[in-house]
Amino acid sequence: MKLAPSLLSANFARIGEEIAAVVDAGADYLHLDVMDGRFVPNITWGPKIIGDLRPLTKLPFDAHLMIVEPERYVEAFVAAGADIVTFHLEATPHAQRLLAHLRHLGVKAGIAVDPQTPISALVDIIEDCDLLLIMSVNPGFGGQSFLTRSLAKIREARALVADRNPRCEIEVDGGINARTLPLVAEAGADIAVMGSAVFDGLDPAGQLRALRASLAT
Secondary structure (H helix, E strand, O other): EEEEEEHHHHHHHHHHHHHHHHHHHHOEEEEEEEEEOOOOEEEEEOOHHHHHEEEEEEEOEEEEEEEEHHHOHHHHHHHHHHEEEEEEHOOOOOHHHHHHHHHHHOOOEEEOOOOOOOOOHOOOOOHHOOOEEEEOOOOOOOOOOOOOOOHHHHHHHHHHHHHOOOEEEEEEEEEOOOHHHHHHHHOOOOEEEOOHHHHHHOOOHHHHHHHHOOOOO
16 A cells, blocks of 8 residues: 655655655655645645755655646646646536646646545546545545545445546545554555654654554554
């Protein structure tokens, strides 16, 4: 299973050290939460910060756009160095067009769904997705508790992907820790995003290694 530490929870006064720590500990992706204060009630960063971070590592940048009208901004995030760009199904009326455009730009195209959005809403576009991100909390803030009903949603997504687009990876974001990580793995997730479980403390590398070890128990 791939682990994607979320830099939203990192200490930006020590961001270079914290990125190096989780890279050394075996992170597979770095997850970058982009929030606009409109689609979600929080504001984070834009393409410039992603561009400034890009030279610090060769790990894939997994940019999660929690913004309205993502079609207006995806090219800037690709130019900044994002390798995967994921937008919310709820944020645009033209999801299939935007998925195709992202793939045309040469990056992996991801679609995210909020807790209230059913997997059935993806039937007509799953074949255009490289990544399906299931939110297991309401998006906007780190440190929330995992919504247990997300496990059934992961299983439903696994069945859809197996039937219609086996190359699509399933990512889960929200409330992932040593207790919930094995559960989302068993349900069929390929990638887990973790913020506070990695960065809340003095040893992000050790915490990431411990999370990886929880998958073996």
